[in-house]
Amino acid sequence: MKWLILGPEIYFLAMAVVFLILSLARHNARRDFAAALFLAGLGVAVTLTTVCMEGSFFSGAYRVDLYSQVFKGLLSLGFFLVVCLCSNLKGIEEESHSEFYLFLTTCTLGMMLLVSSIELLTLYVALELSSYSLYALVPLRSGSGQQMEAAIKYFLSGIATSALMLFGLASLFGATQTTYIAELTLKLPGLLHTPMAFIGLLLTLCGFFFKLALFPFHVWAPSVYQGAANQVTAFLATATKVTAMAMLARLVSMSHGNTSLAHVLIALAIISMTYGNLVALVQKDLKRLLAYSAIAHAGYALIGILSMNPTGYAAAVFYAMAYLAMTFICFLVVVKVASDGRNVAIVQLAGLHRRSPLLAMALLVGVFSLGGIPPTIGFTGKFLVFNAAMERDYFLLVLIAMINVVVSLYYYIQVVKAAFLLESEEELPAIKLSASVAILIVVIIVVIIVGGIFPRYLFQLATSAIRGLL
Amino acid sequence: MSVEFSGFPFLSAILLSCVAGLLVILFIPREREALVKWVSLAFSAIALVLSIYVYCTYDRTHGGLQFVEKIQWIESLGIHYFNGADGFNLPLILLTGIVHFTGVLTMWELRGRVKEFFAFVFVLVLGVFGFFMSMDLFFLFVWFDVSLFPMYPLIAIWGTTRKEYGALKLFLHVLAGSALVLPGIVYLSVVSGLHTFDIVALMRPGAFTPGQQRFAFFLFYIGFGILAGVWPLHTWSPVGHVAAPTSVSMVHAGVLMKVGAFGILRVGIFVCPLGWEYWSPLMAILATIGIVYGIFVGLTQTDLKYVVAFSSVSHMGIVGLGLSTVTAEGLSGAVFQMFAHGVMTALLFSSLGYIYDKTHTKLIPDLGGMSRVMPMASSYFIVAALAGMGVPGFASFWAEVTVFISALKVYPVLGSLAIFALVLSALYMLRVVQRTFYGQRNERYAQLRDVPFSLGLPRMILIAVMVLFGLFPRLMLDLIQTGVIPFMGGLAR
Numbered sequence: 037m038k039w040l041i042l043g044p045e046i047y048f049l050a051m052a053v054v055f056l057i058l059s060l061a062r063h064n065a066r067r068d069f070a071a072a073l074f075l076a077g078l079g080v081a082v083t084l085t086t087v088c089m090e091g092s093f094f095s096g097a098y099r100v101d102l103y104s105q106v107f108k109g110l111l112s113l114g115f116f117l118v119v120c121l122c123s124n125l126k127g128i129e130e131e132s133h134s135e136f137y138l139f140l141t142t143c144t145l146g147m148m149l150l151v152s153s154i155e156l157l158t159l160y161v162a163l164e165l166s167s168y169s170l171y172a173l174v175p176l177r178s179g180s181g182q183q184m185e186a187a188i189k190y191f192l193s194g195i196a197t198s199a200l201m202l203f204g205l206a207s208l209f210g211a212t213q214t215t216y217i218a219e220l221t222l223k224l225p226g227l228l229h230t231p232m233a234f235i236g237l238l239l240t241l242c243g244f245f246f247k248l249a250l251f252p253f254h255v256w257a258p259s260v261y262q263g264a265a266n267q268v269t270a271f272l273a274t275a276t277k278v279t280a281m282a283m284l285a286r287l288v289s290m291s292h293g294n295t296s297l298a299h300v301l302i303a304l305a306i307i308s309m310t311y312g313n314l315v316a317l318v319q320k321d322l323k324r325l326l327a328y329s330a331i332a333h334a335g336y337a338l339i340g341i342l343s344m345n346p347t348g349y350a351a352a353v354f355y356a357m358a359y360l361a362m363t364f365i366c367f368l369v370v371v372k373v374a375s376d377g378r379n380v381a382i383v384q385l386a387g388l389h390r391r392s393p394l395l396a397m398a399l400l401v402g403v404f405s406l407g408g409i410p411p412t413i414g415f416t417g418k419f420l421v422f423n424a425a426m427e428r429d430y431f432l433l434v435l436i437a438m439i440n441v442v443v444s445l446y447y448y449i450q451v452v453k454a455a456f457l458l459e460s461e462e463e464l465p466a467i468k469l470s471a472s473v474a475i476l477i478v479v480i481i482v483v484i485i486v487g488g489i490f491p492r493y494l495f496q497l498a499t500s501a502i503r504g505l506l
Numbered sequence: 507m508s509v510e511f512s513g514f515p516f517l518s519a520i521l522l523s524c525v526a527g528l529l530v531i532l533f534i535p536r537e538r539e540a541l542v543k544w545v546s547l548a549f550s551a552i553a554l555v556l557s558i559y560v561y562c563t564y565d566r567t568h569g570g571l572q573f574v575e576k577i578q579w580i581e582s583l584g585i586h587y588f589n590g591a592d593g594f595n596l597p598l599i600l601l602t603g604i605v606h607f608t609g610v611l612t613m614w615e616l617r618g619r620v621k622e623f624f625a626f627v628f629v630l631v632l633g634v635f636g637f638f639m640s641m642d643l644f645f646l647f648v649w650f651d652v653s654l655f656p657m658y659p660l661i662a663i664w665g666t667t668r669k670e671y672g673a674l675k676l677f678l679h680v681l682a683g684s685a686l687v688l689p690g691i692v693y694l695s696v697v698s699g700l701h702t703f704d705i706v707a708l709m710r711p712g713a714f715t716p717g718q719q720r721f722a723f724f725l726f727y728i729g730f731g732i733l734a735g736v737w738p739l740h741t742w743s744p745v746g747h748v749a750a751p752t753s754v755s756m757v758h759a760g761v762l763m764k765v766g767a768f769g770i771l772r773v774g775i776f777v778c779p780l781g782w783e784y785w786s787p788l789m790a791i792l793a794t795i796g797i798v799y800g801i802f803v804g805l806t807q808t809d810l811k812y813v814v815a816f817s818s819v820s821h822m823g824i825v826g827l828g829l830s831t832v833t834a835e836g837l838s839g840a841v842f843q844m845f846a847h848g849v850m851t852a853l854l855f856s857s858l859g860y861i862y863d864k865t866h867t868k869l870i871p872d873l874g875g876m877s878r879v880m881p882m883a884s885s886y887f888i889v890a891a892l893a894g895m896g897v898p899g900f901a902s903f904w905a906e907v908t909v910f911i912s913a914l915k916v917y918p919v920l921g922s923l924a925i926f927a928l929v930l931s932a933l934y935m936l937r938v939v940q941r942t943f944y945g946q947r948n949e950r951y952a953q954l955r956d957v958p959f960s961l962g963l964p965r966m967i968l969i970a971v972m973v974l975f976g977l978f979p980r981l982m983l984d985l986i987q988t989g990v991i992p993f994m995g996g997l998a999r
Binding site for chain 1: 644686692
């Protein structure tokens with residue numbers, strides 16, 4: 037019975053096998069989509085049934101607790117949402133559809149294993165499982181060739197960071213003689229003044245800075261966001277970020293409020309926010325803009341983590357939930373506007389308010405939520421994060437972050453302006469949304485707004501989830 | 507979750523009427539423009555009636571915070587949904603109700619994207635109502651931003667002169683203000699050690715050291731001051747007002763600038779009174795410069811809307827001057843001036859809006875002799891202009907007199923400068939009136955129709971309100987006093 041706790045992992049492994057078999061059979065896009073949608077929906081249900089379970093496996097290397105299960109829930113939800121966008125998978129050759137779902141599943145599986153790993157080697161293996169799936173997903177896009185540039189950039193910078201991370205793991209082991217996070221938590225705070233342990237921890241974090249696209253590990257983000265198929269980017273921008281936030285919180289919490297580490301993280305957060313927002317100001321392509329906005333958001337999310345107090349970790353978890361919802365809705369608009377799977381320039385949003393008022397509304401809510409305007413979940417996330425930082429007296433950091441928020445509003449407003457104000461030169465047809473997509477959009481809008489106005493239960497969930505960390 | 511209500515939640519009902527209006531509008535098909543307008547009118551009427559009811563039934567003998575609604579929102583952070591009415595915010599709640607209702611009526615002739623327009627207006631007004639009645643810093647900030655973001659689409663889509671530039675400038679300026687306010691609010695909550703955002707709890711003497719109060723007050727003064735049009739942070743305001751469509755100018759100059767001033771009052775002055783005393787000389791200087799500057803720049807404008815916009819800068823300076831005196835009279839005068847200026851500017855923009863709709867120009871040299879073409883429209887403007895000059899018989903007279911008397915006592919030099927400037931303002935308004943409404947008639951506009959009764963209604967309501975409170979100022983001053991006197995008495999001197 038104990039193995040039932042591993043339900044989500046086993047389920048996603050089985051799902052990967054199903055897609056493996058489907059990829060051997062004759063290609064049929066409709067069948068693949070139907071199977072994926074059904075299995076993904078069931079996957080959310082399976083994951084949610086295990087939310088309150090706890091257990092420890094593989095001689096303590098793998099732990100299932102509320103923290104990991106909340107993130108598994110988010111991951112399965114993210115997976116399901118991305119699959120919902122695949123009804124019209126024009127960006128990927130039809131014969132690769134089942135491979136696309138296969139890699140998407142293994143990537144999700146890898147990240148699920150990741151959030152439960154509490155031993156460094158397990159953690160590394162799980163991370164590589166998800167990374168390699170992504171390396172394969174990026175070049176799947178059909179057409180021009182920019183996907184190859186993106187894939188190579190992603191792969192090379194990815195394995196370089198992996199090497200850095202391995203080096204960090206080795207140093208950590210050298211300094212502490214253990215690879216178990218539980219023991220590290222006890223030994224590390226006393227050792228962090230030694231360069232070996234400190235650099236070891238910092239390099240280990242780099243692996244996840246890369247996933248989060250935090251400065252200086254952001255170089256891949258713009259090209260990959262732009263080069264990968266819209267659905268792949270949507271997955272990359274939501275699920276992997278959420279995992280990275282979870283893992284950073286777990287690893288940083290090992291240091292027990294070390295100030296030197298906090299100072300390094302503060303510097304990274306400030307540079308990341310400022311750099312991301314400033315470069316985003318001049319972007320013309322919507323996905324590229326979202327990539328720079330993601331770099332900036334990596335900085336905001338890090339503020340919660342670097343506060344290293346319970347409010348901060350809870351705020352980071354809340355931020356991860358918020359980020360999933362608001363980024364997804366922006367990508368939903370990208371996918372629906374680009375019905376042929378191409379990229380969307382910001383000017384191509386012109387006339388969206390007439391072509392599809394609901395999509396325009398969704399974009400407005402998503403973008404304002406990313407910009408942190410109340411009453412959206414994005415604002416509440418930022419507020420919680422800032423509150424945590426203020427408890428540690430980081431007033432200047434909060435002020436810089438707020439100034440960044442104002443800078444970012446300029447480019448977010450450009451998106452809104454394109455969708456609501458500009459009229460397209462040629463008459464474009466209305467975008468038809470199926471009833472299920474319309475319902476999905478409305479549900480996410482409601483989640484973003486209600487989560488912003490009434491964050492009570494989500495925040496309570498986040499607060500109870502991080503008890504496992506401390 | 508603990509819930510405390512003293513009686514029926516009238517204040518939340520006002521907010522709900524806005525939310526309900528918004529939801530109903532969202533579900534009306536966009537072709538049914540007339541229906542959207544009627545629904546907007548109905549819900550704005552409900553909000554108006556409720557705000558009048560709250561205003562009239564407030565118990566003036568007891569004073570203090572009434573109509574309290576308090577719901578615990580997030581315990582671990584000490585956030586409450588906490589609304590209350592007192593002598594400070596009741597005039598402004600009433601003002602919002604009046605301006606919203608008359609604003610909807612003023613936009614009765616709007617064509618194109620009507621549904622979206624009124625939906626955004628309801629969001630805007632929801633934020634403003636919430637801001638005035640909230641007694642929790644977190645919610646105060648939420649409402650603050652809710653009231654700001656609809657301004658961008660409202661101006662950029664339905665506006666006129668340089669609308670995109672104006673909208674963006676306004677939006678970025680006021681949100682830069684909120685970038686100072688949010689750290690300030692979180693800072694207060696954290697350094698107090700009380701883990702609460704409840705204004706009443708944070709007002710406890712001794713919650714903050716004088717240094718903390720000075721620091722936080724400065725943040726709030728600048729942050730909210732941008733929205734209040736404090737010189738030299740006002741530059742967004744003329745551009746934004748000119749670009750905005752009529753009813754948005756009304757709500758914006760009439761109500762939203764008061765949101766800024768009220769923010770200084772409710773957050774800055776209430777929570778950081780020592781900071782207020784410390785910075786009051788600076789406030790007085792900036793306010794006086796604002797009064798004088800607004801009038802002199804207004805004198806040279808040729809665009810009617812710019813004239814009105816600069817008069818707003820100048821009149822908001824009077825509010826600032828009242829706040830800077832740190833006296834009970836000054837504070838009452840400032841609150842009264844917020845109300846009086848709100849009604850007056852709404853009327854100015856509203857009557858201008860009609861003239862612009864018909865003539866498609868707002869340049870003074872192009873008009874002329876309008877009083878013979880549109881006697882009614884002209885007289886609305888002239889009445890508002892008279893009120894703006896501070897002619898007795900209008901509400902603004904009492905407000906300005908109260909402010910200036912206390913300003914003269916505290917800052918004799920600045921006070922007399924401001925009074926001198928106000929004399930000039932008569933010249934400035936009369937110049938506009940003379941050139942626009944009298945003198946040579948421009949034959950191009952001779953055939954235009956005057957304001958019909960239905961469209962004149964909102965302007966008549968606004969005039970009636972100004973005259974009512976001008977003839978019976980105690981209706982309002984007494985109410986304001988119930989808030990001001992205990993507050994000033996409670997200040998540790």
